[in-house]
Amino acid sequence: MKIGTDAVLLGAWTCLENNPFSILDIGAGTGVLSLMLAQRSQAEIIDAIEIDDDAYEQCVDNFEQSHWGNRLFCYHASLEEFVEEIEDTYDLIICNPPFYSEDYKTENTQRDLARFQDAMPFEHLLQSVSKLLSENGVFSVIIPNREEALFIMLASKFNLFPNRLLHVKGHPNSEIKRSLIEFSFRKSDIKINELVIETERHQYTPDYISLTKHFYLKM
Structure with missing residues (x-):
């Protein structure tokens, strides 16, 4: 699987101010998020x-x-299986989940497994996170913007509340495509920001370059 913009955004945006000792990457794929967080943090367990x-x-x-x-x-x-076996909790949990909830499928079973929400339904993900996250831990996730309200509502059922939110646009005049959300067990005012990726094809904005420059060789 190729490394996508979503993973790079999430790995770069996720806050590490709480200096996590332990990190969990749910649905790791080829491990890019874990590797990014290893590069950015001193966490002893990833x-x-x-x-x-x-x-x-x-x-x-x-x-x-x-x-x-x-x-x-x-x-x-x-x-x-992991939730049933593991008794420890994590200071930071990160996930770039499958999120296509449409009814169609492709002929590539592996790609479907990686990309479709029914492989990891949001409610199952959030319930699992609520069991695996430490009391003062943070959960960081990227989802389609159209799913934002539903995801936040489902999270509240498990006492997970949004603290930070980033709305991502491909271009200045395009619709918001992605929502990056940071949750914890504490309620707070939500800090909301917006990020535009490109002004035109391959012309990246200063904000995007500033966020991701440590992970791209050509920036």
């Missing part, structure tokens, strides 16, 4: 979960070849 066989093997290989391999570990399991 665990990842991946259910797809090929993605899991690639994730493990990427971890082993990185500079932070001693802090990274990937579990080959479903989120449900």
